[in-house]
Amino acid sequence: MGLPSTRRAEFAVEALIKVIGFSAIGFVLLIFLFLLREGLPVFSEVSLGNLFGTRWYPTFDLFGTLPLILGSALVTVTAILIALPLGVATAVFVREMAPAWTREVLKPVIEVLAGIPSVVLGFFGMTLVAPFVRESLGAPTGLTALTGALILAYMALPTIVSVAEDALDAVPKSYRDAGLAMGATQWQTIWRVVVPAARSGIVTAVMLGMGRAIGETMAVMMVTGNAARMPVTLDSLLRPVRTMTATIATEMGEVAQGSVHYHALFGVGIILFVLTFLINLAAASTMFKKKRRGGLR
Amino acid sequence: MLSRWLAISWLLFSSLLAGCSTGQHGPEGRAGGASEAIENKGSDTLVNLALAWAEAYMQLHPEVRISVTGGGSGTGIAAMINGTVDIANASREMKPEEIEAAKANGIIPEEYPVARDAISVVVNPTNPVSALTLQEISDIYTGKITNWGQIGGEDRPIVLLSRESNSGTYVYFLENVIRLGKKESTLLFSPETLLMPSSEGISAEIRRNPNAIGYDGLGYVTADQKMLAIAHDADGSYVLPSVDSVNDGSYPISRPLYMYTAGEPKGQVEAYLNWVLGEGQSLVSALGFVPLRP
Numbered sequence: 207m208g209l210p211s212t213r214r215a216e217f218a219v220e221a222l223i224k225v226i227g228f229s230a231i232g233f234v235l236l237i238f239l240f241l242l243r244e245g246l247p248v249f250s251e252v253s254l255g256n257l258f259g260t261r262w263y264p265t266f267d268l269f270g271t272l273p274l275i276l277g278s279a280l281v282t283v284t285a286i287l288i289a290l291p292l293g294v295a296t297a298v299f300v301r302e303m304a305p306a307w308t309r310e311v312l313k314p315v316i317e318v319l320a321g322i323p324s325v326v327l328g329f330f331g332m333t334l335v336a337p338f339v340r341e342s343l344g345a346p347t348g349l350t351a352l353t354g355a356l357i358l359a360y361m362a363l364p365t366i367v368s369v370a371e372d373a374l375d376a377v378p379k380s381y382r383d384a385g386l387a388m389g390a391t392q393w394q395t396i397w398r399v400v401v402p403a404a405r406s407g408i409v410t411a412v413m414l415g416m417g418r419a420i421g422e423t424m425a426v427m428m429v430t431g432n433a434a435r436m437p438v439t440l441d442s443l444l445r446p447v448r449t450m451t452a453t454i455a456t457e458m459g460e461v462a463q464g465s466v467h468y469h470a471l472f473g474v475g476i477i478l479f480v481l482t483f484l485i486n487l488a489a490a491s492t493m494f495k496k497k498r499r500g501g502l503r
Numbered sequence: 504m505l506s507r508w509l510a511i512s513w514l515l516f517s518s519l520l521a522g523c524s525t526g527q528h529g530p531e532g533r534a535g536g537a538s539e540a541i542e543n544k545g546s547d548t549l550v551n552l553a554l555a556w557a558e559a560y561m562q563l564h565p566e567v568r569i570s571v572t573g574g575g576s577g578t579g580i581a582a583m584i585n586g587t588v589d590i591a592n593a594s595r596e597m598k599p600e601e602i603e604a605a606k607a608n609g610i611i612p613e614e615y616p617v618a619r620d621a622i623s624v625v626v627n628p629t630n631p632v633s634a635l636t637l638q639e640i641s642d643i644y645t646g647k648i649t650n651w652g653q654i655g656g657e658d659r660p661i662v663l664l665s666r667e668s669n670s671g672t673y674v675y676f677l678e679n680v681i682r683l684g685k686k687e688s689t690l691l692f693s694p695e696t697l698l699m700p701s702s703e704g705i706s707a708e709i710r711r712n713p714n715a716i717g718y719d720g721l722g723y724v725t726a727d728q729k730m731l732a733i734a735h736d737a738d739g740s741y742v743l744p745s746v747d748s749v750n751d752g753s754y755p756i757s758r759p760l761y762m763y764t765a766g767e768p769k770g771q772v773e774a775y776l777n778w779v780l781g782e783g784q785s786l787v788s789a790l791g792f793v794p795l796r797p
Contacts, residue, residue, distance in 0.1 A: 261694065263691055263692075264668065265668050265674070265677075266689075266691065273694070332707065336711075337711055340711075340712065346659075346660040346661075346662045346714050347662040347697065347708065347712055347714065347715065348711070348712065349697055349708065427700060428700070428704075431697035431698075432667075432697060432698040432699070432700075433694060433695055433696055433697045433698065434694055434698075435694040435695050436694070445695070446695070446697050448698070456667050456669070456698070456700060457667075457668065457669065459574055459575065459577075459578045459669060460575055460577035460578050460581065460668070460669030461577075461581070462581055462584065462600075462601065462604050463581075463585070465600075465604075
C-alpha cells in the first residue's frame with residue numbers, strides 16, 4: 207500500500223510541476239502572439255518610409271519611430287557607460303578588497319537599491335538631478351537625455367554589481383594565490399588576473415543592466431522631457447529625448463482600440479521587444495559559452 | 504535540450520517584462536448599468552471642477568456616488584465609447600473619427616458645454632517678457648523664434664513646454680494658437696517641444712527654469728508663474744487672462760469645456776447634468792474657470 211501511493215503522489219507532483227513549468231512558456235508565447243497580432247498591422251497600414259521617418263506625431267499620422275529608437279539607444283548606452291566603471295569597481299571592492307564585515311553590510315545594501323521604486327527615482331531626478339544638470343552644465347532645460355542616463359545608471363548599478371560580484375566570486379582562489387606568489391601586488395593580481403578571468407561574467411552583468419535600463423519607463427518619462435527630436439547633434443545629451451517606453455506609456459491611455467495609432471504603439475512594443483530580446487540573447491550566449499569552457503568565468 | 508528551451512523562454516519572458524512594464528490602462532470592468540453610481544472621467548483641465556461639482560452634488564444627494572478621474576480628454580472619450588464611464592469630460596469637441604468609433608459601438612454621443620476655460624501662456628517670474636502676440640507665440644512653438652532676445656527678452660534659449668498629446672489643451676492650443684485658427688494650416692509643434700505628463704510637470708519646470716515657456720488652463724496657473732498678456736496682432740491691445748476678460752471676449756485664447764454622455768442621459772446622470780448646468784455654475788468661478796452665463 208505504502209510504496210505505490212508514494213509513487214502516485216510523486217507522479218502527481220511531478221506532473222503538476224511540469225504543467226506549471228510549461229504553462230509559463232505557454233503564457234510567454236501567448237503574450238508574444240498578442241503583441242504580434244496587435245502590432246504587425248502597422249507595418250501594412252503605415253508606409254515604411256513614414257514608420258522609420260524622423261517625425262513622431264501620431265495626432266497627424268506621422269509615425270516616425272527613428273527618434274524614439276535613437277532616444278532609447280542614447281539614454282541606455284550613456285547609462286551603461288556611466289554604470290559600467292562604477293559597477294565593476296564596486297564589485298571589485300566588495301569582493302576583493304573590503305574586509306568581511308564591510309562586505310556583509312554592502313552586499314545587502316546594494317541589493318536593496320534594486321528595490322527602490324522607479325517613480326521615486328524619477329521624482330528624485332526631477333527635483334535634484336535636473337536642476338543640477340541645467341545649472342552646472344549649461345543645458346537650456348534640466349530634463350535631458352543625460353538626466354535620464356544618470357537615473358538609469360543608478361538603476362542598473364545593483365544588477366551590474368551583484369552579477370559582476372558573482373562572476374568575480376567564481377574565479378578560483380588558486381588564480382589569486384598564483385598571482386600573489388608570482389610577486390604581483392594585490393592590485394596587479396586583481397586587474398591583470400581576476401578581472402580578465404571574470405570577463406564574460408562581467409559582460410553578462412552589463413547586458414543584464416542594459417536590459418533593465420532600456421525597458422525602464424516611469425523614471426525616464428519623468429526626467430527626459432519627452433521631446434521626440436532626432437538626437438543626432440553633438441549636444442544631444444544636454445537636450446530632451448523621448449524613449450520608446452515613455453511613448454507607449456503616455457500614449458496608450460488615449461488611443462482608440464484598433465486605430466492606426468494603437469497598432470503603431472504595439473509596433474514600437476515589437477521593436478522594443480526585439481531589441482531587449484537581442485540584448486538578453488547576447489547576455490545568454492556569453493553565459494552558454496562560459497559553460498562550454500568548463501566552469502571558468 | 505529542455506534546459507535550452509527553458510533558457511530561451513526565460514529570455515522571451517524577461518524581454519516581455521521589460522517591454523510592457525507599465526503603460527496599459529485597460530478599461531475598468533464595470534458590471535451592469537449605473538444604478539446610483541456615476542462614473543465621470545476625462546480632461547485633466549476639467550478634473551478639479553468636476554470633482555468640486557461631484558462633491559457638492561453628493562452632499563445634496565447622499566444616495567448618489569460620483570467618481571471622478573482625469574487622464575485626458577481622449578482617455579475619457581475613449582472610455583465613454585467603450586462603455587466604461589457614464590460621463591466623459593472633454594476640453595475639446597469630439598473628433599469625427601471618435602464619433603465614428605462611437606457609432607460603430609452603437610452609441611450616439613450627446614454634447615453638453617458646461618463651462619468656459621481660458622488658456623494662459625506662462626513663463627518664469629524672472630523673465631522680463633510680459634506680452635506677446637498670437638503670431639509670436641505661434642513662431643515660438645514652431646521653432647522659428649528660438650531665443651528670448653528675439654522678442655525683447657534676455658539672450659537665453661527658449662525651452663518649449665507642452666502638455667501630452669492626449670490632453671485637450673494640447674489640441675486646442677495647436678489649432679487656435681500655433682495654427683492661428685486656420686483650417687488649412689499644417690504647422691506642428693516643434694520637435695524640440697518637451698511633452699510634460701501633467702499640469703504639475705509644467706508648473707514645476709516653469710518655476711525652476713528661467714528659459715521655459717508653457718501654457719495651461721487658467722484654473723491651473725499658480726501664483727509663482729507669470730502669465731503673459733496676449734494680443735490678436737501687434738495693433739491690438741494686450742489682454743491678461745481673467746474671468747472678466749474671458750467673459751467679455753477680449754482675451755483671445757478661450758474655449759468651451761464639455762461633458763459627453765453615451766446617448767440621451769437617463770435617471771441620475773440626467774439629474775446630475777441638469778444640476779451642473781443650473782446651480783452647479785455657481786462653483787465655476789471659484790476654480791478659475793468661467794461660468795456659461797455671467
